[in-house]
Amino acid sequence: MLVKVFGSAVFGIDATTITIEVNIDKGIGYHLVGLPDNAVKESSYRIAAALANIGYNLPGKKITINMAPADLRKEGSAYDLPLTIGILAASGQLKKDDFANCMIMGELSLDGSVQPIKGALPIAIQAKADGFTEIFLPKENVQEAAIVHGLNVYAVDNIADLINHFEGKTLLKPVEVQDEDLFDAPNDFSLLDFAEVKGQENIKRALEIAAAGGHNILLIGPPGSGKTMLAKRLPSILPPMTVEESLETTKIHSVVGKVQNVGLIKKRPFRAPHHTASSVSLVGGGSYPQPGEISLAHNGVLFLDELPEFKREVLEVMRQPLEDREVTISRAKFTVSYPSSFMLVASMNPSPSGYFMNDKGLSQSSSMEMNRYLNKISGPLLDRIDLHIEVNPVPFEKLADKSTAEKSDTIRNRVIQARSIQSQRFKEYHGIHYNAQMPTKLISIFCELDETSLNLLQTAMEKLNLSARAYDRILKVARTIADLETADKIRPQHIAEAIQYRSLDRDLWTNN
Known part of the structure; x- marks a missing residue:
């Protein structure tokens, strides 16, 4: 008897429906x-033991199972449940x-209980798209x-529950989600608030x-100056996630199995990998590619503490994802993005x-040592960081x-207002939501400068020997500063402030 059951294979952050054809005929073999x-x-061993422990058996006949499409690799133990149901139905043990x-x-344990899988959200999305109910x-x-x-x-705790459901003995009830709270992002940062930060007004700005x-930022300062403390409070002033951002972020975390019993991810991710991280753990990869830290930080923050302590080759692999906002992992037979x-x-x-060179009695590094230290971070990577702040x-x-200093909620309200201006500005451009995402074409449209601002920027470009990429970054930052002031056009003071945030473009630390 031939029976068809349906499962799914996750490829990247998307899924593909798999048709599992089970045929049982005369003979012996699996x-x-x-x-x-x-x-x-290896599923055959788990299936045989699980069936025996719930009172069923693996048929002693010729079992042929085809997983179509046959040219797509099937990975993992998540096919145990559909394979078992197909075998029971084809052998007549399931009516x-x-x-x-x-x-x-679902994955089977030997006692028949069902273990969690990875990628449930993309699987469900594709199931809905393919007409499954x-x-x-x-x-x-x-x-x-x-x-x-x-x-x-439907939640399946044991395969016996699923068998009883299909035979109409004890029906499972579908899971219900309360829509009114589904996309209401929590804003609980009571332990990480900018109100607790003494001084550092220029850093908060x-x-x-x-x-x-949505700009990249580099904090440069001596130990104990508050760099990590400030960075950890950044999520408290970020705007809430939109529905689309929440779904896309949840899909990525679902693929690596990090959202079990959580549902929709509503808070922006904050990822802080250690400086011993490898390039694969940072950008993703492996024999069977998985998302790395930069993808798990999608729509959130990636915090790299002690940047020069990361291996240079690890930092360099971030250059393309920082520019394209997407990482592509290529293997001989496939490519995943x-x-x-x-x-x-x-x-x-x-x-x-x-310490800085001008800190009397503290700096013990020569100019050569400082140059060697700073050269651990390449110029192209620094170009991709919009703000350098001491x-x-x-x-x-x-x-x-x-x-008491200004609270995070107050700052957050200004950030939300600026983001709403940008959302309105880019509403006709797919995939662009804030200023940092602007390509060169949109910079020329939305970052027009008057003559005074243009002259100021030209002087800075010539004196600091800035690259074309740094030029674009300055314009993007100036556009954001103007948005915070609800100004229609970029003014000279906006350009001047944006230029200030290019500390590493100035040769100031190696001077005694």
Whole structure:
């Protein structure tokens, strides 16, 4: 008897429907074809043990299973559940043979319980797109899949529950999600608020500009000046995620299995990998490519503390994703792309000793040592960082000051207002939502300068020997500063402030 059951294969952050054809005929043998990997091939042992433990058996006949399309590699143990249902139905042990409207995925334990899988959200999205009306998943995955409207999502705790459901003995109930709270992003940053930061008003201003325009920022300062503390508070002033951003971010985290029992991701990611991270862990890859830290930080923040301590080759692989906001991983037989539109926030000391050259009695590094230290970060990478800001230690008077600084909520409201201006500006341009995403063509449209501003920028370009990319970055930052002031056009003071945030373009630390 031939039975067709449907599963799904995740490729990148998208899924493809897999048709599992199970045929049982006279003879002996278990034949699984359709380019399965070892984990899929081993399913026969898990299935046999699970069936025996719930009172069923693996038929002692010739079982032929084809997983179509046969030219697409099938990976992982998530096909255990549909394979088992197909075998039971084809052998007549399950009184149901029509699964045309059902998508089934799950890993089996030997006792028949169902274990969670990766990629439940993209699987559910594709199931809905392909016309399926029901999807059966492990209970840990149903919250993320239930985000997809128009699809009945069922939680399966044990394969016996699924068998009873298909035979009409004990029906499973579809999972329900309350829409009124689904996309309401929480804003609880009570422990990480800018109100707790003493002094550092110029740094807060730079972070506000970075948040308002989605710009990359580099904080340079000695130990204890507050670089990490400030960076960790940046999410508290970022605008809430839109529905589209939440769905796309959740899909990426779903692929690596990080949203079980969570549902929709509503807070912007904040990823802070250690400086010993490899290039594969940072940008993604492996034999079977998985998203890296830059993709897990999509629509959020990637914080690289002690930037020069990262291996140079690791930092260099970020250059293309920073520019294209997408990382493409190529292998001999396939290519996978992951979105990586993130804000890069990095911190570093100004020298190997940790201090600026003009800090009397503190700096012990020679000019040659400082040049060698700074050269660990390439010029092309620095060009892609919009704001370079010096962070100086807070004087005692500021630390002892009892007054309360401006709260994150107040700053966040200004950032939201600036982002709304940008959303309106780019509403006709697909995939562009804030100033940092502007390509050169849009810069020429929305960043027009008057003669005074143009002369000021020309002088800075010539004196600092800036590249064409740095020129574009200055214009983008100036546009954001103007948006924070709700100004229609970029004025000279906006250009002047944007130029100030190019510290590493000035040869100031190696001078004694």
